[in-house]
Amino acid sequence: MKRLSIVILLLDLFISANAQKYMTKNGYIGLFSSTPVENIKADNNQVASVIDISTGEVVFQVLIKSFKFEKALMEEHFNENYMESDKFPKSTFKGKITNPAAVDFNKPGHYDVTVEGDLNIHNVTNKVSVKGSFDVVTGGIEANSKFIIVPEEYNINIPTVVRNNIAKTIEVTVAMKYAPVGN
């Protein structure tokens, strides 16, 4: 009996140790704001993220200072006045795939998913539900998504002087290519 329980316990550890994780440190997130006055676009190519396909959990970490703008002055205002990057250097997302049964990470193909979780920007955390898709390809997983963020919901105040230059909603584009992590 004792030997059987030891075997069962060992089997247990073996199963949990096999949880497959996929990671990237060069993912892409883009921001886009469109107003009649001007368009503002920023690209971040250093987004880090991990997916645990056994649990459907997804985490993202974004360094705010890694967002690059075409106009240096825009980048300075973004960091100094709006995002206060010295105080809050990172933005994070911790969430889960709501419909894990719809995705088979072991079979190549295209899967539409909804991911729900906590999005932390500018030290404010809001629960969000985001639609996206996973493409399982040889060698890894690709994830894509487009969703809207409202800056005011994250305490990002835009003064009346430049109110017409920045849209009330910002379009966020996510494009990631994950590779498996040896566990």
Add this chain to the structure above:
Amino acid sequence: MRPLICAFFTFLIFPGAFAQEDLMDMINTKTSESINYTTATFKSTRVMNGHSVEKMPPGQLDVRISHRFGTLNSGPYQFFGLDQSSIHLGLEYGILKWLMAGIGRGSYEKTFDGFAKFTILRQSSGARVMPVSVSALSSVAVTSAKWSDPGRANYFSSRLSYVQQLLIARKVNQSFSVQIAPTFVHRNLVSTELDPNDLYAIGAGGRMKLTKRISFNAEYYYTINKSSYMNQTVYDPLSVGFDIETGGHVFQLIFTNSLAMIEKGFIGETTGSWAKGDIHFGFNISRVFTLKK
């Protein structure tokens, strides 16, 4: 049997409970791993009259209009100085990440000036710690006012003066930055034999942010070997004022005892004194255009 079943289930739950924190730890970049360069030590390339360590980023053009009115003590007839004015126009361009250049023309002695400012060190924290930002400024000025005595042998070289400055600044925290500027001014021709051709000065300036877009700035240049200018006593320039930033413009409102807006003018040629009320109100307007993306 029962304690065994409990242990069995504990092993099942144990790895799952820490999953999200575990995942986040895998990608967590500690701030100590990367170099974090300090940005925006000052809101513009000037503290008040004098330069700050800030430069124009490459491809950006700064159009500057600076204005100094007459002195407040000129009385109500001169509308406390507002009737008189001295102006300076400048175009300043960022050439490389570490180099900017500018040209200007001021009504003070009808002077044309040009300068180059380059970065030597950048303040940073994280993987590499540098406590200060250091920039160097080199400028030349040419007066173009008519000679006071055309009968004399006047040389073009007499119109020239040169300024070399080391700008050392530190962004102490989000609201407060401070700068020290050892300065060397060389004037090819001075009014009398007693006036030195070479002037040595140390500038001290700083800014205190009052709101996200408004800061209070102050600047003082201690001129070590000042003597006189045009037979008048020379005082050290002291300037105080506000920086107001609005989108693409920075407005600097200034109260100063100097009329000139370039180094050669306000160091060694300031004949106004705060104690006597020789205070000029003025402003610098800076508008940035992106020429090359």
